[in-house]
Amino acid sequence: MENNSTEFEWNGIDLESLRKVMDQPADDAVQAVFESHSMNHLREILIQMAENDSAISSAYPQPMQDLVKSELTLAFTPHDIKMFEQTHHIWKKHGMNFIFILFFRALPYTYMAEKPANVLKMTKLLTEHPERRIFETAQFVFDVMDKDWWKPHKRGILTALKIRIMHAAMRHALLNSRDGEKWNPVWGNPISQEDLIATNQVFSLEFFKGMAMMGEELTQEEQEAWFHTWKTIGKIMGVQEDLITENVADAWDLQHKVYGHLFKDETVAGILLTEALVKTLHHFHFPTPLILLMMRKLLADEQFSDCFERMLGPTYRRDYPEIFAKPETHEERAQHEEVLRGHFHKHLGAYYSTIKEKRDGILKDKPDAKPKLGFIQKLILWIKGLFGSSPDKKHLIDHHIDFLHTILHHKTTGKPVEKLEEDMILESMKKFGGIMVGILSLHFRKGKQSGFRIPENLKEIWSLT
Structure with missing residues (x-):
């Protein structure tokens, strides 16, 4: 549909025109690698940056060296560093909720943007390699939220640069492909500036939205600190300066404009991506009905109230009609919510039983698992226990299994509760991110640092040792 108004304009910038604008420095660097070397050399660069042994070899083309050096030599002000440090404290406190919100709200919500969704569909990054995609996204977050992430000996800037170079490589591949599906110029250019700023702001704005929906709204000061950190990361990842807003309120104004512009298209690729995401969440032992019930809660939205139905209905409505039902009257809606709370209760109980049952198998390959102890060592630990010492700390997964038990059982009698109230459901949802992080933490091989x-x-801090 042709648009001749300022409906999709922000701060004098036409969002449709912005779809043509990419990331010139990164695109030039990747083009130089293709012209002078090969795809293998580009892979070597990305592997080298991931390992953090050195920034980049002098053997690579000058544009690639210039790109990396320009970002690694960034100077940050005392105010920047204060914001970064405050963000790290928020991360330590709420990081597990962030991971949960990322996969149950932010990703499926933004898959409504059909034009950028075609990048993931055509490169098959999520539809054919969903587990790897989840690990890479989560790893990126952990690297840039680490303490002192911006310093040279840390992985933060290099991880952000690695993704920036990957984006440029994907643009090059999609725009120059001679085989298979061709990139449609109607979509603009792949991973455009509009896509970059919208994606970057998702890591702030949708986190704030999700936290509020779960009853733990961040203060304005916390939001501004977190946003400042992520917009700095956005600059490192190639977002142009005139799209970087001063504050959270302006960021929301831009984000809503972008959502309105990108979500107006018919959803096709996004549905496939959302289905792949649901299947990937099975890796964390979530059953499909529980995933749908939690997404239904977190995808409730004032601007796009059809999000849940639009993204998940085509795939799952037939098998789970009650979850997708649309009662008309207030009374019918109240009754429907009561029924869904009952479903949540049932599936939460089943999930609790599954995690308890699989707990030993999940933790058996814990990378820092302690060797078997002899009789004398066990005796010493037992004696220490008599004096209040607790050498065997619980793993994060154990903590959250215990918490789910308290949600599902009466404190006094120990018997299962008859029903879950809304606040109990929200409290249980806050623990799922911890279980996800606990499982993610086990995918590490010390010897290969991989x-x-x-x-x-x-x-x-998070009881992962």
Whole structure:
């Protein structure tokens, strides 16, 4: 549909025109690699940056060296650093909720943007490699939320740069593909500036939205600190300066404009991505009905009230009609919510039983698992226990299994509760991110420094050791 008004304009910037604008420095760097070397060399660059052994070899083309050096030599003000440090404290407190919100609200919600969704569909990054995609997204978040992430010896800037270069490589591949499905110019250019700023702001704005929906709204000061950190990361990842807003309120204004512009198209690719995401969440042992019930809650939205139905209905409505029912009257809606709370209760109980049953199997390959103890060592630990010492700390997964038990059982009698109230459902949802992080933390091989990395200080704080 042709648009000749200022409906999709923000701060004098036409969003439709913005779809043509990419990331020139990163695109030039990748083009130089293709012209002078090969795809293998580009892979070597990305692997080298991921390992953080050195920033980049002098053997690579000058545009690639210039791009990396320009970002690694960024100077940050005392105000920047204060904001970064405050964000890290928020991360330590709410990071597990962030992971939950990311996968149950932010990703499925933004898959309504059909034009950028075609990038993931055509590159098959989520539809054919969903588990890897989840690990990569979560790893990126952990690296840039780490303490002192911006310093040279940390992975934060290099991880952000790695993704920026990957984006440029994907643009090059999609725009120059001679085989298979061709990129449609009607979509603009792949991973455009509109896509970059919208995606970057999702890591702030949808986190704030999700926290409020779960009853733990961040203060304005916390939101501004978190947003300041993520917009700095956005600059490192190639977002142009005139799209970086001063504050959260202006960011929401831009984000709503972008949502209105991108969500107006018919959803096709986004439905496939959402289905792949649901299947990937089975990795964390979530049953499909529980995933749908939680997404239904978190995808409730004032601007796009049809989001849940639009993204998940085509795939799951037939098998789970009650979850997608649309009662008309207030009384019918209240009764329907009561029925869904009953479903949530049933599936939460089943999930609790599943995690308890699979707990030993999940934790058996814990990378820092302690060796079997001899009789004398066990005796010493037992004696220490008599004096109040607790050498065997619970793992994060155990803590959350215990919490789910308290939600599902009466404190006094220990018997199962008859029904869950809304606040109990929200409290249980706050624990799912912890179980996800606990499972993610086990995907790490110390010898090869590969797999999913979680900083040691965070492992201690989050009971992952």
